[in-house]
Amino acid sequence: LAAPTADGATIKALRLGHELGKLVSFDVNYRNVVWNDDQGACNAKVREILPYVDLLKVSDEEVDMMGGEAALPGLMEQFGIAAVVETLGGAGARCFFAGDRWDVSGRKVPCVDTNGAGDAFWGAFLSSLRIQGVEKAGQLTEDIVRRAMEYGNAAGGLTVQKKGAIPALPTREEIEAFLARE
Secondary structure, eight states: OOSHHHHHHHHHHHHHHHHTTOOOEEEOOOOHHHHTTOHHHHHHHHHHHGGGOSEEEEETTTGGGGTOGGGHHHHHHHHTOSEEEEEOGGGEEEEEETTEEEEEEOOOOOOSOOTTHHHHHHHHHHHHHHHTTOOSGGGOOHHHHHHHHHHHHHHHHHHTTSSSTTTTOOOHHHHHHHHHTO
């Protein structure tokens, strides 16, 4: 959303996905260098696309930029967002869904490199929804979302145990084996 040509394409893709009834997710993924240290500009652009978003991911470092945790339920209501997930680093993740809020704890694992952990979490969270057969926001239930949160946490936990954001991304088999070790 920070680049003038790419922002238009991104907004169009999100809008079209929404209009076609697809499950639309968005990760704020704020980076100072990309936004020239302008959180206000990022916030404005993100708010522009929120009407198209079903699932929003923010990190614990980005939540204040969105108005703080207390503002998230209001954003969900205002823009029709089905779920907001806040990643909490090694502490796990927090979910806002259907008027409730709950945390899913991260597992204690040896940490080598945190690069890519949030992306691994979100990719696995979304993969879990697809594995569970979710195609539309209306199909989400608390149980489905909780399973997706656990699956995402497992992916994040596996990712931090290796070096490099992309090489460290776990496979479905690795995530499922990690979850089975409870």
